[in-house]
Amino acid sequence: MKPKISNMLDFEGELAVIIGKHGRHIPQDEAFNHIASYSIINDGSVRDWQRHTILFCPGKNFEGTGPFGPWMVTPDEFGDLPIASL
Numbered sequence: 001m002k003p004k005i006s007n008m009l010d011f012e013g014e015l016a017v018i019i020g021k022h023g024r025h026i027p028q029d030e031a032f033n034h035i036a037s038y039s040i041i042n043d044g045s046v047r048d049w050q051r052h053t054i055l056f057c058p059g060k061n062f063e064g065t066g067p068f069g070p071w072m073v074t075p076d077e078f079g080d081l082p083i084a085s086l
Contacts, residue, residue, distance in 0.1 A: 001064035008047035009065070016041040018072060037072035 002009040020036025044065030049058045060066075 003046055003062045003064070006046045006048055006062070009044060010047050011042055011044045011065075014041050014043045016068060032075065035075055037074050038078050039069050039072045042067045 016039040017035055018037045018039065019034055021034040023030075023034050026034060044060075044062070044067075045056075046059040046062050046065060049062070050056050050060075052058055
């Protein structure tokens with residue numbers, strides 16, 4: 001949903017990875033063991049607000065610009081990650 005104070009909303013579908021197990025300095029071969037589930041997120045960017053600063057965060061933090069879900073799937077349900085597409 002485009003915020004009323006903006007004229008430029010851009011969006012794209014992204015894969016959301018839900019981490020379910022704490023870790024730090026995790027070896028690459030163990031990384032997938034920390035994934036609880038996957039979902040989708042609509043990554044919305046309010047582009048005119050990103051130009052107010054050198055940081056991209058202000059354009060990413062508007063209410064309604066990051067719809068998520070509504071479902072999550074476990075890694076065994078998701079299948080082969082490299083061939084998955086949104």
